[in-house]
Amino acid sequence: KQYRVAVIPGDGIGREVVPAALRVLAAAAKRFSFALATSDFDFASCDYYDKHGSMMPADWEKQLRPFDAIFFGAVGDPRRMPDHVSLWGSLLQMRRTFDLYCNLRGTRLIPGVPCPLRDPGKIDMVIVRENTEGEYTEMGGKLFHDTDREMVVQETVMTRQGVDRILEYAFTLAASRPAKHLTSATKSNGIALTMPYWDSRVAAMSARFPDVRVDSMHIDALCAAFVSRPASFDVVVGSNLFGDILSDLAPALTGSLGLAASGNIDPTRRSPSVFEAVHGSALDIAGKNVANPVGQIEAGALMLRHLGEEAAADAISKAVDAVLGRGDAAELTRDLGGKGSTTSLAEAVEKELLSA
Amino acid sequence: KQYRVAVIPGDGIGREVVPAALRVLAAAAKRFSFALATSDFDFASCDYYDKHGSMMPADWEKQLRPFDAIFFGAVGDPRRMPDHVSLWGSLLQMRRTFDLYCNLRGTRLIPGVPCPLRDPGKIDMVIVRENTEGEYTEMGGKLFHDTDREMVVQETVMTRQGVDRILEYAFTLAASRPAKHLTSATKSNGIALTMPYWDSRVAAMSARFPDVRVDSMHIDALCAAFVSRPASFDVVVGSNLFGDILSDLAPALTGSLGLAASGNIDPTRRSPSVFEAVHGSALDIAGKNVANPVGQIEAGALMLRHLGEEAAADAISKAVDAVLGRGDAAELTRDLGGKGSTTSLAEAVEKELLSA
Numbered sequence: 001k002q003y004r005v006a007v008i009p010g011d012g013i014g015r016e017v018v019p020a021a022l023r024v025l026a027a028a029a030k031r032f033s034f035a036l037a038t039s040d041f042d043f044a045s046c047d048y049y050d051k052h053g054s055m056m057p058a059d060w061e062k063q064l065r066p067f068d069a070i071f072f073g074a075v076g077d078p079r080r081m082p083d084h085v086s087l088w089g090s091l092l093q094m095r096r097t098f099d100l101y102c103n104l105r106g107t108r109l110i111p112g113v114p115c116p117l118r119d120p121g122k123i124d125m126v127i128v129r130e131n132t133e134g135e136y137t138e139m140g141g142k143l144f145h146d147t148d149r150e151m152v153v154q155e156t157v158m159t160r161q162g163v164d165r166i167l168e169y170a171f172t173l174a175a176s177r178p179a180k181h182l183t184s185a186t187k188s189n190g191i192a193l194t195m196p197y198w199d200s201r202v203a204a205m206s207a208r209f210p211d212v213r214v215d216s217m218h219i220d221a222l223c224a225a226f227v228s229r230p231a232s233f234d235v236v237v238g239s240n241l242f243g244d245i246l247s248d249l250a251p252a253l254t255g256s257l258g259l260a261a262s263g264n265i266d267p268t269r270r271s272p273s274v275f276e277a278v279h280g281s282a283l284d285i286a287g288k289n290v291a292n293p294v295g296q297i298e299a300g301a302l303m304l305r306h307l308g309e310e311a312a313a314d315a316i317s318k319a320v321d322a323v324l325g326r327g328d329a330a331e332l333t334r335d336l337g338g339k340g341s342t343t344s345l346a347e348a349v350e351k352e353l354l355s356a
Numbered sequence: 357k358q359y360r361v362a363v364i365p366g367d368g369i370g371r372e373v374v375p376a377a378l379r380v381l382a383a384a385a386k387r388f389s390f391a392l393a394t395s396d397f398d399f400a401s402c403d404y405y406d407k408h409g410s411m412m413p414a415d416w417e418k419q420l421r422p423f424d425a426i427f428f429g430a431v432g433d434p435r436r437m438p439d440h441v442s443l444w445g446s447l448l449q450m451r452r453t454f455d456l457y458c459n460l461r462g463t464r465l466i467p468g469v470p471c472p473l474r475d476p477g478k479i480d481m482v483i484v485r486e487n488t489e490g491e492y493t494e495m496g497g498k499l500f501h502d503t504d505r506e507m508v509v510q511e512t513v514m515t516r517q518g519v520d521r522i523l524e525y526a527f528t529l530a531a532s533r534p535a536k537h538l539t540s541a542t543k544s545n546g547i548a549l550t551m552p553y554w555d556s557r558v559a560a561m562s563a564r565f566p567d568v569r570v571d572s573m574h575i576d577a578l579c580a581a582f583v584s585r586p587a588s589f590d591v592v593v594g595s596n597l598f599g600d601i602l603s604d605l606a607p608a609l610t611g612s613l614g615l616a617a618s619g620n621i622d623p624t625r626r627s628p629s630v631f632e633a634v635h636g637s638a639l640d641i642a643g644k645n646v647a648n649p650v651g652q653i654e655a656g657a658l659m660l661r662h663l664g665e666e667a668a669a670d671a672i673s674k675a676v677d678a679v680l681g682r683g684d685a686a687e688l689t690r691d692l693g694g695k696g697s698t699t700s701l702a703e704a705v706e707k708e709l710l711s712a
């Protein structure tokens with residue numbers, strides 16, 4: 001079996017963690033007898049922008065569509081351009097054009113990674129985020145430019161199709177898990193139109209999944225409950241913005257934000273899904289071989305799971321846990337209190353994977 | 357000196373913590389030689405709605421405007437009506453009509469209150485939230501009702517006047533504090549119009565306050581940083597929604613969400629400001645004399661500070677700290693591991709205040 005993977009390192013530490021993670025993926029392919037045919041792309045980076053005046057070539061969609069998946073590093077360099085230029089010209093374009101409507105991030109306690117909470121309990125949750133509409137739009141405009149009356153209006157858009165398909169995904173996922181518990185993030189007490197609509201679609205979908213226990217919580221109270229009782233959550237579903245916030249907050253609470261991965265998924269499989277580490281381009285530590293590659297490695301595991309190589313995905317996560325759990329300073333990167341490098345940590349995972 | 361205070365207990369535990377807190381305020385008035393002339397109002401409650409078909413009478417503004425401040429309990433009863441009905445008909449009306457554009461909440465570690473973080477450091481921050489515009493609007497609408505093409509659009513509105521005045525308040529506050537550090541919550545990498553506008557106004561205001569060090573952080577990363585380095589924040593300013601989220605998250609991180617207070621303030625003093633506990637109506641424990649009154653008592657301290665009675669406000673907070681710090685189970689409510697009641701805790705604070 002062979003999978004075609006488009007590799008986009010992007011900016012900053014993306015250029016270091018992506019090659020490091022590819023080593024681990026190659027080892028997994030060897031052990032589990034499949035092949036990854038990778039092709040590198042230099043676009044979706046600020047370097048590309050400097051040379052060509054845009055983040056991606058006009059025919060980027062045509063170039064990327066034939067692939068089975070896209071392995072994405074990190075993009076953005078605020079010293080050269082505002083993030084909304086670099087992001088809307090790359091990752092956010094892919095989410096929209098490929099209709100990658102589901103953003104998926106799992107969070108659990110990781111052995112050897114210090115948790116900032118005194119008494120976390122058994123945290124093991126998945127955040128399902130709507131990834132194409134909602135609060136992230138370019139609709140709206142400005143009036144009375146450069147006067148005291150200046151105002152900006154921006155529109156949030158929720159469609160029945162957009163809301164229902166992400167809710168269906170989240171309900172289906174919750175139904176497949178032992179706890180069968182779904183929490184919906186809302187703010188219908190303040191945001192008077194879109195959020196009550198979201199709530200009404202949750203109620204409608206709930207009727208189709210009688211086995212799933214559903215809670216609805218306002219985003220402010222929900223963030224607070226993530227802190228006070230994180231182990232009580234199973235699957236959590238939110239709009240584009242709320243899902244974004246929750247999927248950074250959850251790994252922060254387990255101390256694993258630098259190690260988290262995210263999938264931008266088209267569950268219909270009409271387009272290639274995009275897998276990325278959550279951490280961003282981290283320019284302050286770029287080029288030093290010190291960045292932690294675990295987030296990118298876990299993005300690789302998520303990608304293999306999506307491609308159907310579940311055993312390989314599990315083996316990678318197990319190898320990561322084993323290496324982090326034994327806490328050998330020579331292997332670990334500095335953020336984990338080690339003396340190693342991006343390369344040493346990736347090599348340790350690779351070795352662990354091949355020796356298992 | 358005499359202050360006229362409108363008292364609105366509202367729903368649920370509001371009816372218990374408000375009278376409890378008023379005892380403490382009366383004691384403060386006695387000790388610091390001022391008078392509080394209070395008048396009770398039964399509106400802004402779901403009981404009132406049941407009787408009259410609206411949350412407040414038509415002339416509510418005329419009734420409340422003469423007061424120097426409004427002491428507000430909690431409103432909402434989801435068993436009887438959705439929160440957006442009860443809230444838009446009461447508290448959110450007051451914020452808009454009285455133009456209470458500044459929502460203020462301080463968060464610090466409180467002696468005797470267990471902090472969920474392993475290593476919190478010295479948390480002492482103030483969240484300044486825009487309280488009248490932004491994401492909380494009723495502007496927008498629905499199209500293609502009840503069909504597959506159904507969609508809802510909701511508008512976020514930022515005006516130069518609205519953004520600049522809250523930023524000016526936040527910069528002024530930051531400039532008055534030792535750390536002189538302001539963090540601005542944004543999401544300009546995803547929300548393409550309003551958030552870049554917010555950022556540009558922050559940059560413009562920053563030029564007028566050269567002493568204040570300003571950081572801009574995306575709301576997702578900011579929530580994560582609240583967890584990983586809470587003691588590094590001083591004043592944090594955000595839009596209506598972002599401020600709402602951060603001002604629940606911050607007290608959750610110190611374990612003091614049930615004890616937090618908030619001021620809805622008109623810094624121009626043209627209208628009466630509204631002071632409330634953060635906790636909400638908590639109907640599950642209402643009517644049992646078990647609710648913790650500290651949030652409402654601290655709301656009273658905030659109110660006295662706003663009225664110019666700084667010494668009395670400080671004395672109340674000191675008395676609260678003393679009572680919570682000594683941890684006498686007979687005085688404390690159950691949420692703090694005690695065996696006392698709403699009344700016993702308020703009485704303990706009252707006694708401490710008068711004996712100091």
Ligand SMILES: CC(C)[C@H](C(=O)O)[C@@H](O)C(=O)O
Pocket residue numbers: 189190220443448600
């Ligand atoms: C009750 C609700 C509308 C309100 C808000 O979001 O403003 C509350 O969460 C608050 O922060 O005072």
Ligand SMILES: CC(C)[C@H](C(=O)O)[C@@H](O)C(=O)O
Pocket residue numbers: 087092244545546576
């Ligand atoms: C970079 C940014 C636009 C992006 C988002 O908010 O979607 C990021 O925070 C993420 O979650 O992938």
